[in-house]
């Protein structure tokens with residue numbers, strides 16, 4: 001048995017006071033963080049508040065921030081969470097208001113599932129089957145990862161977009177929406193794809209920071225699901241939105257010139273047609289790019305006219321081949337990302 005220091009973030013709603021408190025706990029080998037919190041509550045301070053239920057990584061209620069990263073405290077052993085000798089810092093999940101100590105208000109997180117309508121909408125005009133509705137094994141295998149979510153909120157807590165945008169649907173609700181888009185028993189695939197691409201805070205607002213994938217204790221791969229939703233939305237023709245135009249301009253530019261052209265990207269994202277037809281909203285969107293453009297100019301990151309021709313003919317050809325290879329893969333997570341990255345570096349490296 002070894003003694004371990006825990007530094008717990010406390011919040012008292014009666015006095016609106018936030019503070020850190022240190023507790024020393026005798027830890028057995030294999031003991032989890034949640035075991036340790038219970039030990040503190042039962043033996044040292046009965047007022048310490050946190051959520052828990054199953055203790056088996058099933059109910060999703062014990063997610064907290066441990067040394068800055070969200071995780072299930074019942075699934076994480078003390079030894080795995082900390083270098084020997086260092087204190088374990090435990091705080092409430094991020095991006096949600098704290099109710100008391102380690103308890104957060106999950107209303108906002110759960111409302112995102114409602115907004116994304118994450119429930120099955122069966123075909124009304126079909127006779128129900130004699131027994132249950134069937135799903136093909138190979139279809140299920142493709143999206144089964146997205147069906148294992150336990151709604152713990154760890155991904156939402158660490159999401160860098162949810163931190164700055166209340167409207168963002170967030171990784172868990174988007175992964176759940178993906179699960180229904182992919183389910184052949186669901187009748188609303190097209191409507192879902194349209195909503196997820198057009199709504200404020202939908203699939204195009206993710207910055208691909210990867211935090212949700214790292215935080216998820218169930219390998220739901222929310223970011224992968226969001227990226228696949230983007231592809232499906234474009235394939236379904238939902239391209240008249242800022243995100244899809246940005247995607248097309250970005251990838252199209254790199255494919256054509258072998259490098260990103262920041263000068264043209266805002267124009268392509270806003271939509272050349274919208275600008276030419278004098279849409280006021282389009283010109284307002286262009287104005288929003290002004291501060292960023294000034295920063296790029298100052299830091300000399302905008303390509304000069306001479307640089308805008310891009311990579312050499314040989315480099316461009318190599319990059320186009322990489323694009324072709326990636327596009328020929330049916331699902332983007334089948335692509336070997338490391339090999340792709342290395343080849344891309346080689347293609348642009350000498351130019």
Ligand code: SF4
Nearest residue numbers: 159206207209210212
């Ligand atoms: S990858 Fe997207 S959804 Fe996931 S945490 Fe980052 S911004 Fe949020």
Ligand code: SF4
Nearest residue numbers: 149150152153155216
């Ligand atoms: S996607 Fe993963 S981290 Fe997010 S709520 Fe579901 S199980 Fe938790």
Ligand code: FES
Nearest residue numbers: 054055060062074
């Ligand atoms: S207590 Fe249920 S997931 Fe941790």
